[in-house]
Amino acid sequence: MTRSAFSRADALRLYLVEGPLATVLAVGALVVVWEIGATIIDQPWLPKFSAALARAIELFASGEIQPILATSVSNLVVGYTLSVAIGLALGAGMAMSSKVQYAFRAYVDALLFIPPVLYAPLVLAFLGFSDVALIGVIVMFSAFVITASVQTAVTAVDHELQEMADAFGAGRIQMMREVVLPGAMPQIFAGLRLGMGRAVKGMIIGELFVTVVGLGALERRFASAFDAVGVWAITMIVISLAILLIWLVQAVDRAVNWWAA
Amino acid sequence: MTDRSGISVREVCKIFRRRSSGADQADGTFRAVDGVSLEIGVREFVSVIGPSGCGKTTLLRMIAGLTKPDSGSVHVDGQEVRGPGPERAMVFQHASLLPWVNVLNNIAFGLKLRGVDRKSRLERAQQAVALVGLDGFEHALPRELSGGMQQRVGLARALVVDPMYLLMDEPFGSLDEITRREMQAELLKIWSKQEKGAVFVTHSVDEAIILSDRIIVMSSRPGRVVADMRMPFTSPRSHALEQTREFAAVRADVWKMLGGQSGESAGAGTVDAVEPIPPSPPVDAA
Numbered sequence: 334m335t336r337s338a339f340s341r342a343d344a345l346r347l348y349l350v351e352g353p354l355a356t357v358l359a360v361g362a363l364v365v366v367w368e369i370g371a372t373i374i375d376q377p378w379l380p381k382f383s384a385a386l387a388r389a390i391e392l393f394a395s396g397e398i399q400p401i402l403a404t405s406v407s408n409l410v411v412g413y414t415l416s417v418a419i420g421l422a423l424g425a426g427m428a429m430s431s432k433v434q435y436a437f438r439a440y441v442d443a444l445l446f447i448p449p450v451l452y453a454p455l456v457l458a459f460l461g462f463s464d465v466a467l468i469g470v471i472v473m474f475s476a477f478v479i480t481a482s483v484q485t486a487v488t489a490v491d492h493e494l495q496e497m498a499d500a501f502g503a504g505r506i507q508m509m510r511e512v513v514l515p516g517a518m519p520q521i522f523a524g525l526r527l528g529m530g531r532a533v534k535g536m537i538i539g540e541l542f543v544t545v546v547g548l549g550a551l552e553r554r555f556a557s558a559f560d561a562v563g564v565w566a567i568t569m570i571v572i573s574l575a576i577l578l579i580w581l582v583q584a585v586d587r588a589v590n591w592w593a594a
Numbered sequence: 595m596t597d598r599s600g601i602s603v604r605e606v607c608k609i610f611r612r613r614s615s616g617a618d619q620a621d622g623t624f625r626a627v628d629g630v631s632l633e634i635g636v637r638e639f640v641s642v643i644g645p646s647g648c649g650k651t652t653l654l655r656m657i658a659g660l661t662k663p664d665s666g667s668v669h670v671d672g673q674e675v676r677g678p679g680p681e682r683a684m685v686f687q688h689a690s691l692l693p694w695v696n697v698l699n700n701i702a703f704g705l706k707l708r709g710v711d712r713k714s715r716l717e718r719a720q721q722a723v724a725l726v727g728l729d730g731f732e733h734a735l736p737r738e739l740s741g742g743m744q745q746r747v748g749l750a751r752a753l754v755v756d757p758m759y760l761l762m763d764e765p766f767g768s769l770d771e772i773t774r775r776e777m778q779a780e781l782l783k784i785w786s787k788q789e790k791g792a793v794f795v796t797h798s799v800d801e802a803i804i805l806s807d808r809i810i811v812m813s814s815r816p817g818r819v820v821a822d823m824r825m826p827f828t829s830p831r832s833h834a835l836e837q838t839r840e841f842a843a844v845r846a847d848v849w850k851m852l853g854g855q856s857g858e859s860a861g862a863g864t865v866d867a868v869e870p871i872p873p874s875p876p877v878d879a880a
Contacts, residue, residue: 339735497690500658500678501704501755511707515694592694592735 344591348584356576378561385565392566398551405536405547406574408464412471413532417525419476424483424524434484441484444477450538457542467539467546474535475528482524486517519593522586529582533575597672600791601634601657601759606666608652608817626652628816629666636758639785639792641802642810645852649817650795651763657793658684658761670759680708683757685765689744691736691751698723698732700747704755722750725784742773746780753784759791766801778804779833786830799848803841804831811851821851 364382371381392398423441426433453470460466490513498512540549548567555563587594608627627649634640642650655661657668659677668675670682678684683704691700698719699706705715723732726746736744745765752760766774778801785792785805796802802809803825811821825844827835835841 339738491690493686493688493690494692496660497684497686498703498707500660500684501707501751502678502680503707507707511703512692515692590694 339592339594341588341591344587344594345584347594348587352580352583356580377559380562380565384562385569388562388566389569392570398570401547401551402570402574404464405540405549408467408539408547409471409532409536409578412468412535413475413529415468416472416476416479416528416532419472420479420483420524420528421521423476424480424521425487427480427484428487441477441480444473445481449473449535453535453538454542457539462543462545464546467536467543470539470542471532471535474538475532478531479524479528482527483517483521486520486524487513489520490516519586519590522582522590526579526582526586529578530575533571533578537571598636598758599669599672600636600638601632601793602669603630603632603634603653603657604667604669605629605631606653606656606663606668608649608656608661609664625649625816627656627663628818630812630817630819631666632810632819632822634759634791634793636791637789638808639794639806640808640810641794641796641806642812643796643799643802643848643852644812644817645814646797647817648812648814650812652817653812654761654763654793654795657759658682660684680755681758682761683752683755683759685745685748685752685760685762687764687767689736689741689748691744691747693736696733696735697728697739697747700736701750701754704751708755718754719750722754725753726750727780740773741769742777745769745777749781749784753788757790759793762792762794764795764797767797774798774801775833781805782829782831799845799852800836803827803844803848804833804835809848811848821848823848823851 367382371379423433423437427437427441428434449470453473456469456473457466460469494512494516495508498508503511536547537549537552540547541553542549544550544553548571552564552567555567606627607625607629609623610626611623626647630649630653632640642653644650652661656663657670657675659668659675659679659682670679673679692703695703698716701722702710702715702719705718710718720732723729726749728743728746728750731739731743736747739747748765766777769777782805794802794805796805806825807829808825809821809823810819811823812818813820823844826840
């Protein structure tokens, strides 16, 4: 009796084919509504989708946006990576040690609930108006939602499984590597996805404050010139970037947590 | 470990604290296990039976080294138990399989923890697959298996580390009756080829009689041993036993111990199945 077992490849195929298809359909529907709506309303603040798209393409064609995008994305990658590192270490630490939890809980909660826009100017002032500061804002936006998710995920790992591993003689490190981390992974990735969303927000908001670099600066420039088409074009680019990044996180999620699909 | 003296439980007590209701003592505690002593032989299959809350699982966990007794001690082959050890392996009530690895890797888990290299641990796991009748399911994930098959994996995982003693905590408790009997038959078959000791916690009288050389009956609150009964049946046993008059007699005796725990001269030793007792209907016949 042979059996075709569900495998990692199955999980990935399901995700890579079905996910994007659904996204395209959903976005396509919005685009149609937008185009028709803009034609009917005919207001300067709502240009047609086709106009915004044309401007976005023009930004790429002229080569104007590429260096801007590169700056923004590289800050985002560094900031997000730092956030993941902080989130994993702090979240796991808080879940496994009550001392660590008591030491950091108040701060994590506070940073989770206070809108980072409030203190982003302070971070920027403190770190200087540089890439470091922009990365700092991204970390402020994203690290703590990841921390909270990791903490919950590690705490929620099946205690019966941990006991089983204990009975079979697992040491502390084995317990972590073989049971706790794999068991926590699905929920950790939920946090990584939220964290990515917030990192994109942090990137834009930081750049809006600094107004000299990145997509945020370009957005600010268009806005002050009342260039609605330009603002919409930037928004579209940011949305596309966000969708792409979240989709990437989800792809890694599926590869790691294929068994939970 | 050359000393093979079996499992020796000496006067163990375990007290739990209750937050709200249900405490038996004025200080809000209750004695889950109260002064239990037991000797379990090297190749003996011993079942521990009792009503829920009688501390049978707690007793097993203390033998496993997962729970520390508040007083008294447990020795396995002359060594005091201070935690889990390689000479004991456990089968759990809810299989407790890692949902992210397949059957083969689940079976090999104990070996992996002991540092056995990948190739030989998978080879040994493959042999265990055959032993518990899971051929063809090596690469299935636990969630693709039925409850009975999951327990087979749990059993294989415990057998493959080749322990001296197998500790089983109601392993068939959550299975349906048909699967349960199937698993009992399977366990008897496997056991006939093993030279191991076993402590088997159950709340099924028939299961205990079929599987065991000896049955320990416990009472609840406090958890004490009320009877230690040697089974009159010789191995290899099978479900055919259930049709015998002797089985009915033993069953009635065990039930008497379970029911009339406070009265009578509980704690009597061997069961002498002589009195013909009206054959009880085979309610659980599959």
